[in-house]
Every structure is written in C-alpha cells, then in structure tokens.
Amino acid sequence: MRFLVTGAAGKLGRAVVDDLVEHGHAVHAVDRAPVPARDGVTSTVLDLADYGQVLEAVAGQTDDRGGAFDGVVHLGAIPAPGMAPNAVIFRNNTAATYNVFAAARAAGVRKVVWASSETLLGLPFDELPPYLPVDEEQPVRPQSSYSLGKAVDEEVARHFARWDPQASLIGLRFSNVMTDEDYARFDSWQDDPSLRAWNLWGYIDARDGAQAVRLALQADRRGAEVFIIAAADTVLRADNVTVLTGRYADIPVRGDVSGRVTLLSIAKARRELGYEPQYSWIDRVQRPMHV
Known part of the structure; x- marks a missing residue:
C-alpha cells in the first residue's frame, strides 16, 4: 500500500517510515526538514500550516508518481510543551491537524492515523x-496549551468522522517516545523516581510506536477512536509497589499494577488493534557494575 507520513523527519516519524517500508509499503514523507532518500520513500518539504501545500501533498500531486494514498499518518507538530510560546504551539498544531483532516476528506482518503498524546x-x-x-x-484533563491543542484535535476528529461515516480517524496517545540512544540515561533517575513521576513512569520505544501506527492503518474500523500507546513496562527498575507510596498510595486501583507493568493502560490497544510491545529499555541497557 502507499501512505503519506507527515513529521517524517522526527524521532517517531523516522521509525514509522522505516517500519512501513520494511513491511512492503511505499511512503511519501513530508516535513519542514528534508527526509533522507531511500528505496520505497519519496519526500517533499512543506509547511503543514499552509492548507494548499497540505492538500497538494495528500492529493498525491507533489510526488512524481502521483496518485491516491491508501492512508495518511499525521505526526507533524511542535512535539512538546515549552518548545515554543504557548500560543504558537496551540496555533501551529491545531491548524496542522485540521489541514491534514480536511485535505484527506477533500482528496477522498478515508484512513487517517494521527498522533494524539499521553498529556x-x-x-x-x-x-x-x-x-x-x-x-x-478517564475524561481528558489538558494541563498545558500543548495538551489543550491535542484535546481540540480529538474533538475535531470526531466531527470529521461524523461528516463521513466511512472515514477512520485513529488518534494514538503516545507516551514519551524513546530510542536506543535515549536509554543510556535511564539509570540516572533510578535513585529518585520522582524525576519521572510526571507521566507515571511511562515511555514508548519508537519502534513499538511505529508498530501501533501500522496496526491502526490496517484496522478495519470506522469513526474516530483513541488509544493509549505505551511500553509494557515502566522506566524504573523498581516494582510499582515501591513507588506507589505516599501521595500515590491512596489512588484507587482498577487493574493490574503488579511488578513493573505500565501504569498507562495499553489494554484497549492490545484488545482492539492487536498491539503488543516488543521493546523494553531494561533489555537494552547493561546494569552499571558497582565496585
């Protein structure tokens, strides 16, 4: 199949492009930054805030081969709070998402998988x-302009799906995306788990994030839906019982929190998409030796 991927030069975008190509698909990669050439990948530099550029790309008119896409993967955004002024993040990210959804609808592309957020x-x-x-x-609780923009994106997706009952718009609430290069610093916070309590010690390996994107593209679904996408474990060597103390001890428990299992539930993604994480940081970092 043939897919368009926005944000293809980013950490997750690179993994998604690699995964789709490795599974036999063709990819047209778009980003503000150039995307390295490789077999199975064509690319265009464009601005997602410009609807005309987005429509041309989604309609297949920027690619020499042309033609329609089987789906769009929308990952392009300012990726976290604090990376630009709040108003800039909100305006940039919501406009980009609207433009992708609207361009897909105009071009007749009914499968869109896009990056929502654990935030x-x-x-x-x-x-x-x-x-x-x-x-x-759990009802959404945006605490920043970045996450407020993601809440708007999810609401916009629901209405685009309502306008076209045959459309599929799947939002993936990715946890903190990591690669092998990032894992080297994981041991730096093992003695102070509070350093990573801000997201309940969650993360996602970029390759597992890419797996989730591919499964969402393959899913025979209609309407708008969201899924939490995280690793199967936490960023800590310690079991959850040792960190769910103090202020965390009184939080009601409704599911499995044993061992090092993720506290960001991926049960829905497992059940409905067939998602199963393949990578754990703890398998890829050698425990430091103490003399």
Whole structure:
C-alpha cells in the first residue's frame, strides 16, 4: 500500500517510515526538514500550516508518481510543551491537524492515523489521576496549551468522522517516545523516581510506536477512536509497589499494577488493534557494575 507520513523527519516519524517500508509499503514523507532518500520513500518539504501545500501533498500531486494514498499518518507538530510560546504551539498544531483532516476528506482518503498524546491524561500529574492504571475512559484533563491543542484535535476528529461515516480517524496517545540512544540515561533517575513521576513512569520505544501506527492503518474500523500507546513496562527498575507510596498510595486501583507493568493502560490497544510491545529499555541497557 502507499501512505503519506507527515513529521517524517522526527524521532517517531523516522521509525514509522522505516517500519512501513520494511513491511512492503511505499511512503511519501513530508516535513519542514528534508527526509533522507531511500528505496520505497519519496519526500517533499512543506509547511503543514499552509492548507494548499497540505492538500497538494495528500492529493498525491507533489510526488512524481502521483496518485491516491491508501492512508495518511499525521505526526507533524511542535512535539512538546515549552518548545515554543504557548500560543504558537496551540496555533501551529491545531491548524496542522485540521489541514491534514480536511485535505484527506477533500482528496477522498478515508484512513487517517494521527498522533494524539499521553498529556491528555493529566500530565504532569500534579493532580493525581482518578484511578490506576490510567486508561481511555478517564475524561481528558489538558494541563498545558500543548495538551489543550491535542484535546481540540480529538474533538475535531470526531466531527470529521461524523461528516463521513466511512472515514477512520485513529488518534494514538503516545507516551514519551524513546530510542536506543535515549536509554543510556535511564539509570540516572533510578535513585529518585520522582524525576519521572510526571507521566507515571511511562515511555514508548519508537519502534513499538511505529508498530501501533501500522496496526491502526490496517484496522478495519470506522469513526474516530483513541488509544493509549505505551511500553509494557515502566522506566524504573523498581516494582510499582515501591513507588506507589505516599501521595500515590491512596489512588484507587482498577487493574493490574503488579511488578513493573505500565501504569498507562495499553489494554484497549492490545484488545482492539492487536498491539503488543516488543521493546523494553531494561533489555537494552547493561546494569552499571558497582565496585
């Protein structure tokens, strides 16, 4: 199949492009930054805030081969709070998402998989979650302009799906995306788990994020839906029982929090998409030796 991927030069975008190509698909990669050439990948530099550029890309008119896409993966955004002024983040990200959704509708592309965010769960968890593990049933609680923009994106997706009952718009609430290069610093916070309590010690390996994107593209679904996408474990070597103390001890428990299992529930993604994380940081970092 043939897919368009926005934000293809980013950490997750690169993994998604690689995964789709490795599974036999063709990719047209778009980003503000150039995307390295490789077999199975064509690319265009464009501005997602410009609807005309987005429409041309989604309609297949920027690619020499041309033609329609089987789906769009929308990852392009300012990726976190604090990377630009709040108003800039909100304006840039919501406009880009609207432009992608609208261009897909205009071009007749009915499958869109896009990056929502774990931040909608209430990150940073200064206000504790209502229960553990956190799941998609919890009402969204944006705490920043970045996450407020993601809440708007999810609402916009629901209405685009309402306008076209045959459309599929799947939002993936990715946890903190990591690669092998990032894992080297994980041991730096093992002695002070509070350093990573802001997202309940969650993360996602970029390759597992890419797996989730591919499964969402393959899913035979209609309408707008969201899924939490995280690793199967936490960023800590310690079991959850040792960190769910103090202010965390009184949070009601509604599911499995044993061992090092993720506290960002991926049960829905497992059940409905067939998602199963393949990578754990703890398998890829050698424990430091103490003399």
